[in-house]
Amino acid sequence: MHREQSMQIIRAGRLLPARADGYTGAVCVTVGDDGRIAAVERIDPGTLEPSEARLLLMPALSDAHDHGRGLSPLAYGAADQPLESWVVALSAQPQVDPYLNALVAFARLAESGVCAVNHCHNTQDGTALLAEAEAVSRAARDVGIHVAFAWPFFDRNPLVYGPLSPLLERLPEPLRARYATPRAMRSCAENMALFAKAKAFEHDLFCLQYHPVAPQWTEEATLGAIARASARDGRHIHTHLFETERQREWADHAYPNGLVRFLDDIGLLSPRLTIAHAIWLRDDEIALLAERGVTVATNVSSNLRLRSGMPPLSRLIDSNIGICFGLDGMALDDDQDMLRELRLARLSFARDPRLLDAFVLNASWRTGRRTIVGEDGGGDIAVGAPADLFTIDFGTLASDTLLEVPQVFPLVLARARRQHVVDMFVRGREIVSNGRCRTVDLPAAERLLVQNARAAYRAMPVACDEIDALQRAIEDYYTCGCHFAV
Numbered sequence: 476m477h478r479e480q481s482m483q484i485i486r487a488g489r490l491l492p493a494r495a496d497g498y499t500g501a502v503c504v505t506v507g508d509d510g511r512i513a514a515v516e517r518i519d520p521g522t523l524e525p526s527e528a529r530l531l532l533m534p535a536l537s538d539a540h541d542h543g544r545g546l547s548p549l550a551y552g553a554a555d556q557p558l559e560s561w562v563v564a565l566s567a568q569p570q571v572d573p574y575l576n577a578l579v580a581f582a583r584l585a586e587s588g589v590c591a592v593n594h595c596h597n598t599q600d601g602t603a604l605l606a607e608a609e610a611v612s613r614a615a616r617d618v619g620i621h622v623a624f625a626w627p628f629f630d631r632n633p634l635v636y637g638p639l640s641p642l643l644e645r646l647p648e649p650l651r652a653r654y655a656t657p658r659a660m661r662s663c664a665e666n667m668a669l670f671a672k673a674k675a676f677e678h679d680l681f682c683l684q685y686h687p688v689a690p691q692w693t694e695e696a697t698l699g700a701i702a703r704a705s706a707r708d709g710r711h712i713h714t715h716l717f718e719t720e721r722q723r724e725w726a727d728h729a730y731p732n733g734l735v736r737f738l739d740d741i742g743l744l745s746p747r748l749t750i751a752h753a754i755w756l757r758d759d760e761i762a763l764l765a766e767r768g769v770t771v772a773t774n775v776s777s778n779l780r781l782r783s784g785m786p787p788l789s790r791l792i793d794s795n796i797g798i799c800f801g802l803d804g805m806a807l808d809d810d811q812d813m814l815r816e817l818r819l820a821r822l823s824f825a826r827d828p829r830l831l832d833a834f835v836l837n838a839s840w841r842t843g844r845r846t847i848v849g850e851d852g853g854g855d856i857a858v859g860a861p862a863d864l865f866t867i868d869f870g871t872l873a874s875d876t877l878l879e880v881p882q883v884f885p886l887v888l889a890r891a892r893r894q895h896v897v898d899m900f901v902r903g904r905e906i907v908s909n910g911r912c913r914t915v916d917l918p919a920a921e922r923l924l925v926q927n928a929r930a931a932y933r934a935m936p937v938a939c940d941e942i943d944a945l946q947r948a949i950e951d952y953y954t955c956g957c958h959f960a961v
């Protein structure tokens with residue numbers, strides 16, 4: 476990478492274009508003072524340094540659904556398992572500094588070529604949501620990537636989807652009494668008031684979205700209030716929907732006329748809405764969502780690890796609905812590798828992967844980006860587009876090619892991993908160089924996060940027996956079909 480005039484020139488031996496048949500040769504990109512691309516020139520590859528010639532330049536990726544888990548659930552014993560018991564295991568998470576937790580998560584994403592992430596916030600301390608949002612806002616600024624903070628609205632079914640009493644009957648006595656009064660949840664009015672205050676934390680790289688966590692976890696009146704608020708202020712809404720079969724079963728009993736139809740009736744379905752997972756959608760629901768301009772963020776790695784099923788990618792693509800991809804804090808190798816997630820997504824479509832190379836990349840570059848920052852012309856290497864770009868070491872990816880002109884798309888989609896990321900720019904600012912995040916000291920932040928988490932974990936009483944008992948009771952609750960009794 477050759478830099479002049481405060482890193483405003485980016486030169487690379489190859490370019491990955493938005494179209495599969497676009498120009499893939501050597502390129503020189505000039506970035507203006509406004510952080511947008513001022514010029515894109517095809518150049519003679521012979522003029523490049525060897526270190527530039529091996530680079531492939533492309534728009535930076537988006538991670539359209541995540542949770543900012545700097546500390547992995549595996550660290551505190553929440554092993555991969557079906558979602559309904561996994562969420563119980565998450566209660567063993569020790570309190571950590573929300574700034575540090577988000578900083579580590581965002582810096583790892585940056586090193587994976589991600590310039591924009593949808594951060595669905597899970598509170599560590601429900602009474603400290605405002606302070607946690609401020610901390611995440613600071614982490615976004617310090618790392619330097621775009622973050623949409625999805626503000627959680629969670630005021631329904633805290634333990635199981637359905638009536639509580641059958642669960643209590645399945646718990647041993649000391650726990651029965653404890654869980655008979657579920658923990659206090661924020662009311663919609665209180666949450667909206669906090670949301671209004673949190674707008675003060677917004678900056679160039681950080682914006683708020685409404686996040687009804689999922690219909691089974693959000694009161695109908697709250698969903699309606701969010702739909703109205705979004706229609707008024709134009710803010711995006713992000714929700715989980717139909718992640719597991721049990722959620723589907725609950726919804727079919729709670730909404731005999733259809734949950735998706737209900738969400739449409741209250742005005743929630745619009746181009747401002749993104750739904751995560753969407754595994755258990757029916758065809759008529761996909762058609763309605765597509766008609767309303769809703770976007771789907773799929774999470775294949777997470778779905779495999781939590782045994783949720785596979786997203787209906789081929790049916791989604793046939794409906795022309797907007798599709799994008801997210802890591803959900805649950806990458807296949809627990810390493811926040813967005814490039815591998817794209818590979819998995821591409822292979823999950825039941826059709827010739829060659830037809831999907833450009834589609835999958837554009838879904839990350841443009842569709843996912845749009846759900847995070849809105850339509851800003853990004854996700855393209857063109858004059859006027861934001862200079863949110865990254866390079867990978869294509870020389871290594873193509874080291875065994877026999878072709879005079881290597882096939883760029885297939886090699887990237889089949890082989891690229893986070894280890895191949897060389898540089899990443901957000902609005903022309905260098906966030907990653909030579910594979911390392913330069914804006915913050917990630918290794919030091921990781922060490923401190925783990926050190927603090929260990930101390931907090933030792934100090935807190937982790938009731939493993941209680942977690943086990945609750946997981947057994949919940950499993951029995953759903954096996955017996957208690958969630959049908961609504």
Ligand SMILES: [Zn+2]
Pocket residue numbers: 540541542595715751803
């Ligand atoms: Zn999620």
